Amino acid sequence: MTGHAHIFKTVFATILLSTSLTALAQNPTLQPISTRFAQTQTDISLELTAHNFSDVELDEADGFDGYSAALELTMPFATDKQIRFSVPFYTKGDASWKSDGRSIDIDGYGGVFDYSTLQFEHQIYVAEDAGFNLAYNLGGGMRTAVLDTTINDYYNHTGKIILLGINMDKDINGGETQLLLNAGIRYYFDADDLHPRGIDSWAWADIKGAVVFKPWGAYVRPALELTYLGGFNDYNSVSLMPELIIQVADNASLKLGGILGLASDGNQRGVTGQLSVSF
Numbered sequence: 254m255t256g257h258a259h260i261f262k263t264v265f266a267t268i269l270l271s272t273s274l275t276a277l278a279q280n281p282t283l284q285p286i287s288t289r290f291a292q293t294q295t296d297i298s299l300e301l302t303a304h305n306f307s308d309v310e311l312d313e314a315d316g317f318d319g320y321s322a323a324l325e326l327t328m329p330f331a332t333d334k335q336i337r338f339s340v341p342f343y344t345k346g347d348a349s350w351k352s353d354g355r356s357i358d359i360d361g362y363g364g365v366f367d368y369s370t371l372q373f374e375h376q377i378y379v380a381e382d383a384g385f386n387l388a389y390n391l392g393g394g395m396r397t398a399v400l401d402t403t404i405n406d407y408y409n410h411t412g413k414i415i416l417l418g419i420n421m422d423k424d425i426n427g428g429e430t431q432l433l434l435n436a437g438i439r440y441y442f443d444a445d446d447l448h449p450r451g452i453d454s455w456a457w458a459d460i461k462g463a464v465v466f467k468p469w470g471a472y473v474r475p476a477l478e479l480t481y482l483g484g485f486n487d488y489n490s491v492s493l494m495p496e497l498i499i500q501v502a503d504n505a506s507l508k509l510g511g512i513l514g515l516a517s518d519g520n521q522r523g524v525t526g527q528l529s530v531s532f
Contacts, residue, residue: 281327282506282529283498285476288433288463291386291420293333293376296504296531300325304512304525309365310449311348311408314357319346321364333376337390341367344400359408363398366447366482368414370394385423390437392416412444418459426467435461439482449518450487457484465498474498478510482519490519505530 281298284290302323309317321344329335341364350357363369372392380386393415400408418437425432441447442454460481468474476496483489496510506529514521 280531282504282531283465283474283500284529285433285463285465285478285498286494286496286508286510286525286527287480288435288461288478289420290433291376291378291388291422292380293331293335293374293388294327294329294531297329298327298529298531300527300529302525302527304520305523306346306512306520307523308514308521309348309519311365312446312448312451313351313406314348314359315351317346317348317359317365319344319359321345321367323364323367333388335374337372337374337392338370339367339372339394340369340397341365350404355404358403359400361398361400361409363396363400363409365400365409368394368412369397370414370416372416374420380423385421388420390416390418390420406446408446410445412447413442415440415442416459429467431465433461433463433465435459448488455484457482457488472500474500476510488518489516491515492520494525496525504532 281290281294286302303320305320307318311317321341323339323341325337325339327335327337343362344364345360347356347358370392371394372390374388374390376386376388378385378387395414396409396412399410402408416437416439418435421434423432437459439457439459444453448455458481461478463476463478465474465476476498478494478496480492480494491514493513493515494510496508499507501507508527508529510525512520512523512525
C-alpha cells in the first residue's frame with residue numbers, strides 16, 4: 254500500500270503541476286510586461302502600460318526625455334487563435350532641437366516608435382505534444398495622432414507599420430521557471446520625423462526574451478526581460494528590464510520594473526509599470 258500510495262502521490266503532483274503551469278501560461282495577467290506568451294489565452298485581457306524614457310534620439314531632435322502610456326486589448330476567439338489591439342494614447346516630454354540646440358516640448362495623443370496596431374495570432378504547437386508552445390503573428394497599423402512641438406512642427410503626422418513574428422514559451426527548471434521568446438520584424442513606411450538617420454521607410458528586428466522565476470510566496474513572481482529593437486547596423490536599442498509581477502486578484506496583477514539601456518540608441522534608463530486584468 255505504501256508503494257502504491259507513493260506512486261499515486263507522485264502522479265497526482267505531476268498532474269497538478271502541469272495543470273498549474275497551463276493555467277499560468279493562459280493567464281495573461283501573469284506574463285511579463287513586454288514579452289508575450291505563445292499559448293492562446295482563454296480570457297479577454299486588458300493591459301494599461303506606462304513607462305518613462307530618457308535620452309532618446311529622433312530624426313530632428315535629440316535627448317528626448319519623457320513618458321508614454323498605452324492600452325492593449327487581447328481577445329481569443331478559438332482555442333488557438335486571438336486578436337491583439339494596441340493603442341499608444343499619450344506621450345509627453347522635452348528634447349533638444351538638432352538644428353540649433355534649443356529646448357522644445359513634444360506631446361500628443363499617440364506614441365513614438367509604437368503605432369496603433371491590430372495583430373492576428375495563431376498557436377501552432379502546444380506544450381503537451383511538442384514540449385513548448387509556439388505561435389505566429391501578423392498584423393499592421395498606423396499612427397493615430399500627431400505629436401505637437403513648441404516650434405510649430407509635428408512628429409508622426411504620417412506613418413504606417415507591418416508586423417510579423419513568432420512567439421515561444423516553455424517550462425524549464427522542472428516547471429518552476431518559464432522561458433519566453435518573441436522574434437519579429439517591424440517594417441515602417443511613409444514614416445515622418447522618427448528614424449534618427451532621417452529615412453522614411455526601414456525594417457527593424459523586434460526581439461524579446463524573458464524568464465519568469467519561481468514565485469516569492471503566493472503572490473509575487475520576479476521576472477527578467479531583455480529586448481532588442483533595431484537593424485543590426487545604424488540603430489541598436491537594447492534594454493534590460495528586471496520586474497516584479499504582483500498578483501492582486503485571480504484575474505488582475507500589477508507589474509513594476511526598471512529599464513536599463515545597454516546600447517547608445519533608444520531609451521537609456523527609466524521605469525515601467527502595467528496594470529493587467531482579464532475577464
